[in-house]
Amino acid sequence: MAKMLYSVTMSLDGFIAGPGGDMSWLTEHLGPDPTVDELIGEIGALLVGNRTFRGDDPHVGTDGEGKAFGGGWTGPQFVLTHHAPSAPVPGVTFVGDLGSGVAAAKAAAGEKYVNILGADVARQCVETGVLDEILVFVVPVLLGDGVRLFDHPGGTNVRLERLSLTHTPQATSIWLRVVR
Template sequence: MAKVLYSVTMSVDGFIAGPGGDMQWMRPYLGPNPEVDALIPRIGSLLVGRRSHDGDDPHKGETGEGEAFGGGWSGPMYVVTHRVPDAPEPGVTYVNDFARALAAAKESAGDRYVNVIGANVAKQCIEAGELDEVLLLFAPVMLGDGTRLFDQAGGRTVRLERKSVTETALATSLWFDVV
């Protein structure tokens, strides 16, 4: 059965995108990462928010632009949106209902991961009790503003249990189970 994983690169001050959705801040930290390289073949499908899907690409102007993990992964992608395009792109399924999108992504993933991309979709997974794991790749930078990893008006505690810590020259990875 598929597990739902929120994997994301984050600044040390808690932002996953800079002001206006800027993802170019991430470029210096996209180097080799054995943990990410080992994760990619374990991903069966992607569950992506529309803003993340349509937004800035840290691989802009490079090979792999517009592709998941810079072209390192391919497979079924489910985009959660209230604005389904008239002419969808190949390989992408646009779904206007979160629960249906998650169910389809889990079915497609089989016994591999559904990898979540986007803070709002990750928040919906948490609210539905469907998030199983979190992989945080901490980049040694502070952005000061942007999109937070998890933002809940009034606050909310989500308990995590650390599974592993991996350090590379460019980032530190922390892998958690959601308790």
Template sequence: MAKLLYSATMSVDGFIAGPGGDMSWMAALPDTGPHEVADGLWQQIGSLVCGARTFFGDDPNAGTDSEGAFGGLWSGPQFVLTHNPPDRVVPDTTFLSDLGEAVTAARAAAGDRYVNVLGADVATQCLTAGLLDEILVFVAPVLLGDGVPLFRGPGAALEEISSTAGPIPSIWYRVVR
């Protein structure tokens, strides 16, 4: 069964987006060259689960070839949690209002690859429901001062799987149950 992975880039002070979900800070990050974890991550993802704020939110690459998940490299089935789905059809996207249904569908679609969770609220819901398996955090060299924190809600014990050093270090954790 596919594992649920929450991956996010956060500021040193713990925010994944600025106030109001502003993601413009991501476009201002310096190009640090190859990153052994980030560069191949998109190939390990079989489907996405995200909330409406993330899906319809601020993409710092909007209007460019890098628009979309993983800088435009990833495409595939997306499952968006919302109580207000759009009237129009969005290719490869299913809108659901139930977390359990969304995760079940995303796992089936992902096959033997990860279901990547996008968005702090959905990640917190998955953690609270005991569905989240792993967390991958990239730490960007910036202080946002305010915004959307990596998590809001209950705590959990984590066990480090791996970490990388560099201009944008990463830490990959397993959620201890």
């Protein structure tokens, strides 16, 4: 069965997007990364938050604009929203609640990962106990403000076990398993 993975690039001070969801900071940190290349082949479906789906694109102005992983991945996407657009979007299914989104994405992913895109969706997955793994690419920049990797004021500790730690010129990646 598919595992739920939250993979994300983060500034050293813990932000995955700048103020207002700005993703332009990420553009200069995109580049070849063996961990990303390997991960892309292991993703069977995406579970995406509405703000992430409609938000900034670090690939703007390139051939990868509007495409998952800058065009490096194609497959079924499930967007969690209460306000689906009236016109269909090819390859995208809009779902109204986390439970049905997780179920549909897992069914579509088969034995591969469901990759979560969006801090709020990841937070919901942690809170409901469906998140299996986290892969964080830490890049050498301080943003100072924006969207945090995980924001849950007053929340409880979530125990994690490190699976791997790798370094490239672009980032240090930390792959973790949620301990249940």
